Amino acid sequence: xxxxxxxxxxxxxxxxxxxxxxxxxxxxxxxxxxxxxxxxxxxxxxxxxxxxxxxxxxxxxxxxxxxxxxxxxxxxxxxxxxxxxxxxxxxxxxxxxxxxxxxxxxxxxxxxxxxxxxxxxxxxxxxxxxxxxxxxxxxxxxxx
Amino acid sequence: xxxxxxxxxxxxxxxxxxxxxxxxxxxxxxxxxxxxxxxxxxxxxxxxxxxxxxxxxxxxxxxxxxxxxxxxxxxxxxxxxxxxxxxxxxxxxxxxxxxxxxxxxxxxxxxxxxxxxxxxxxxxxxxxxxxxxxxxxxxxxxxxxxxxxxxxxxxxxxxxxxxxxxxxxxxxxxxxxxxxxxxxxxxxxxxxxxxxxxxxxxxxxxxxxxxxxxxxxxxxxxxxxxxxxxxxxxxxxxxxxxxxxxxxxxxxxxxxxxxxxxxxxxxxxxxxxxxxxxxxxxxxxxxxxxxxxxxxxxxxxxxxxxxxxxxxxxxxxxxxxxxxxxxxxxxxxxxxxxxxxxxxxxxxxxxxxxxxxxxxxxxxxxxxxxxxxxxxxxxxxxxxxxxxxx
Ligand SMILES: [Zn+2]
Numbered sequence: 244x245x246x247x248x249x250x251x252x253x254x255x256x257x258x259x260x261x262x263x264x265x266x267x268x269x270x271x272x273x274x275x276x277x278x279x280x281x282x283x284x285x286x287x288x289x290x291x292x293x294x295x296x297x298x299x300x301x302x303x304x305x306x307x308x309x310x311x312x313x314x315x316x317x318x319x320x321x322x323x324x325x326x327x328x329x330x331x332x333x334x335x336x337x338x339x340x341x342x343x344x345x346x347x348x349x350x351x352x353x354x355x356x357x358x359x360x361x362x363x364x365x366x367x368x369x370x371x372x373x374x375x376x377x378x379x380x381x382x383x384x385x386x387x
Numbered sequence: 388x389x390x391x392x393x394x395x396x397x398x399x400x401x402x403x404x405x406x407x408x409x410x411x412x413x414x415x416x417x418x419x420x421x422x423x424x425x426x427x428x429x430x431x432x433x434x435x436x437x438x439x440x441x442x443x444x445x446x447x448x449x450x451x452x453x454x455x456x457x458x459x460x461x462x463x464x465x466x467x468x469x470x471x472x473x474x475x476x477x478x479x480x481x482x483x484x485x486x487x488x489x490x491x492x493x494x495x496x497x498x499x500x501x502x503x504x505x506x507x508x509x510x511x512x513x514x515x516x517x518x519x520x521x522x523x524x525x526x527x528x529x530x531x532x533x534x535x536x537x538x539x540x541x542x543x544x545x546x547x548x549x550x551x552x553x554x555x556x557x558x559x560x561x562x563x564x565x566x567x568x569x570x571x572x573x574x575x576x577x578x579x580x581x582x583x584x585x586x587x588x589x590x591x592x593x594x595x596x597x598x599x600x601x602x603x604x605x606x607x608x609x610x611x612x613x614x615x616x617x618x619x620x621x622x623x624x625x626x627x628x629x630x631x632x633x634x635x636x637x638x639x640x641x642x643x644x645x646x647x648x649x650x651x652x653x654x655x656x657x658x659x660x661x662x663x664x665x666x667x668x669x670x671x672x673x674x675x676x677x678x679x680x681x682x683x684x685x686x687x688x689x690x691x692x693x694x695x696x697x698x699x700x701x702x703x704x705x706x707x708x709x710x711x712x713x714x715x716x717x718x719x720x721x722x723x724x725x726x727x728x729x730x731x732x733x734x735x736x737x738x739x740x741x742x743x744x745x746x747x748x749x750x751x752x753x754x755x756x757x758x759x760x761x762x763x764x765x766x767x768x769x770x771x772x773x774x775x776x777x
Contacts, residue, residue, distance in 0.1 A: 256520040264520075286635030287521035293634040313542075313639055315534035317526070318584045326531045328637055335635030338522050351542040368524045 250324045250340070254364040260290050263302055268367040273305040273357050275333055286335035307357030308332050308374065316346045329355055329371050343372040390655075390777050393484040394491075395612035395619035396476070398427030398605030399733040401726075405569055405718055407498045407599040412444050413454045415496030415601045420455055423603035428615055429490060434605075436461035436488025438479055440471030442497045442601075442721045451494065461488040467629065467766025468758025469668065469723035470643075471495075472604070474768040476729060476754075477625030479606040489608045496601030497721020504597070504722070518632075518764070529670070530594065532760040534586035536639040537673040539762075541588060543640055543688065548588055550691030551672040552579030555592050555715050557699035558669065562712025564743040569596045570716040579672075593672040595714035595724065602726040604733075617775045620736045623751075624657065624771035626650025631764050643767025644681035644755060651769035652683070657751065659683045662771070664735045664746045665706060666728035668757040669713045675699075677762075678755055679706075682769065701744040710735065710744035725756030725768065736774045750774045 257265050267274040276288040280297035292300050314327035325341040327349075341349050342358060355371035362368050400422030407415060416439070424430060437459050443451045448464040451457075463478050465471060472495050479491035512519075540546050556576055562568035574592060582591040612619040628646035652658060659682060667675045676690040684706060685693035698704035711717045711731040714724040732752040734740045740749075751773050758766030 250526075252524050253526070255524045256514055258520070260517075261520040283634070287518060289517070312637060313535040313539040315531040315538055315586045315588075316584075317528065317531050317586050319530075319586070320526070324526065326525050326527060326535065328535060328639070330637070336632075336637035337635065338525050338527060340525055351539065362524060 248322045250322060252360055252362040252368045254362045254366055255368065261288070264288055265366060267302070268359065268369055271359065271367070273307050273369050274302045275305045275331075275335065276300045277303055284333055284335055286337050306332050309355055309371070311341065311349065311351050311353045311355055312336050313351060314341055314349050325349055327371070340370040341372065342370045348373070390621065390623055390773055392609065392621040392623055392773070394480040394606050394608060394622050396604055396622060396729070396733055396772070397607045397612060397615045397619045398423035398425070398429065398603070399730045400426050401602045401730045402496070402600035402720065403567055404600045405567065405598045406500050408501050410498070412442070412496050412498060413451065415498065416443065416451055416494045417455050419496060419601045419603035420492055420494050423492065423605045427605040427607070429605060431455060431457065433490045434492045435459055436479060436482050436491035438463045438475035438491060438493040440464065440475070440495070440723070441466040441468070442495055442723060457492070467627070467768065469670070469725045470756030470758035470766040470768040471723070472725040473729060473754055473756035473770055474627045474766065476604065476606065476622060476770050477627060477768065480622050480625060483606060483608050489611060491606040493604045493606070493726070494601065495603070495721060495723060495726040497723065498599040499722050500597050500599045528586070529760065530589060531586040532763055533671045533673055534589045536677065536762045537588050537671070539639045540673065540677060544691070546676065546691040548580045548590070549576050550695055551593055551676060552576040553695045554669070554672040554675045554699065555579045557694070557697065557704070558709055558713045558715040560700045561710045561744050562716030564741040565712050565717055568712040568717040569598060570712070589671060589673070595670050595719045596716065597722065598718040598720055600718055600720035602720065602730050604726070604729060618737050619775055620733050621773040621775065621777055622770060623773045623777070624651040624653070624655025626654060626769045628767045629765065630762070630767065637763070639762035640677065642677050642681045642757065642761055643765050644678045644769065647767040647769040648682035648755070651753070651771050655771040657771060662751050662753050663749045664710070664732065664752040665708045666732045666752070666754040667708050668724050668728060668755055669709060669715045670719070670724060670757065672715070674757055674761055675708070678757065682753070682755060701746055707744070707746050710740050710746070725758070728754040728756060729770065732772050736772055750777050
């Protein structure tokens, strides 16, 4: 299994707006932002609410559960990877990867759960895997 | 009947090159400017308004105005990706109507092919872009972003790869008559769906070409158009829009054409059924299908059925499109296809398209541009054009 080429995740940009998000990932949680002024949750997280421009936005921990909204397997990459938009149970949709499954088994609407991959520089990057227990067959398929 | 019109397209020029090894980008801008001005019977000293977008190097419009020696009263460097040049047509109409200029020049040029920039590579919009931290770790490319829109459209509406392929087939039927087209071979639905998958569900032949070159347009006031003559084409209506990720309320199956299309039709006091010919931005087959739906040429979700059976082929179907072969077969200069969409529409309205693809009695045409990435972060611009006597 270790001989398989792994997708290399570029290091994410960390700045004053994004640092708390990436620190939380390092601690194994996915953080979202909600606005105290209007109550709306948004993604990607910002210092300023995109619904009302209030600066009173606060972090909270997401459930880490959601559904595949759309996906595409990048066949031209070596190794191929499955980019996706996942709609979290909190109502926002984020860009991610679907991992730990056979590409042919990914489906729109599928339940997925939070996982992490290490970036080139060691930062934990949120990805998602099918929520159901993996079958041995699916594990084998993910290597092909 | 004579429809009201605030400005005319008097000159249009498409650079003949498809690979510009020994030319610079500013040089290409100047060459297309000269071509469009000659086409209009004007000179560079006549230009008093200039429009360009993100492909113009240096300080953009300032650098290009200096390079070409333009003396301007008006400048507009609106940047909405590949849709920019169609937005510029609308802005030029407004500027002319407001008396801010009387001869407006719009240019586009690029050489991604000579520079080895692939259509499937990641675009670098700079580390200052606020989305970068949350997207770049996942290697979003132009291809897989459009592919996700296609996948979602298939899921919601039952659209098939064969239906998408019919769009490439139609483009190839037109490109066979264009001696400058990069892909002149007529392809079948089977050829498209059997070509290698690039990013599911998009195949290699669902993608546009990568080419160098560019194009230019010259717009003039109605007074000047009367002097220049009947090759001038009317701009009857225009609309622009943007669409983004809406703070995480993602919707990949609608484009900005939902907004820009109705604006343009209302401006022109026309409806989709009035249109004789369409130039539709075709970075990928899915771009065309979703745009046709959102412009109202068919119901949402019916695009797959609409484009099948040769309906987009000139002389065969009910809505001839991209008769130069479009970005899918002819060229896609600078990875920005908006300019060439207007140019082929102008050819059609002048009766100067290739005789094998010329739409009979072509009176009203629509050109539409898409910029950025469809459904996610995109610009959208629609113009409706009319023959001189429309
Ligand atoms: Zn708010």
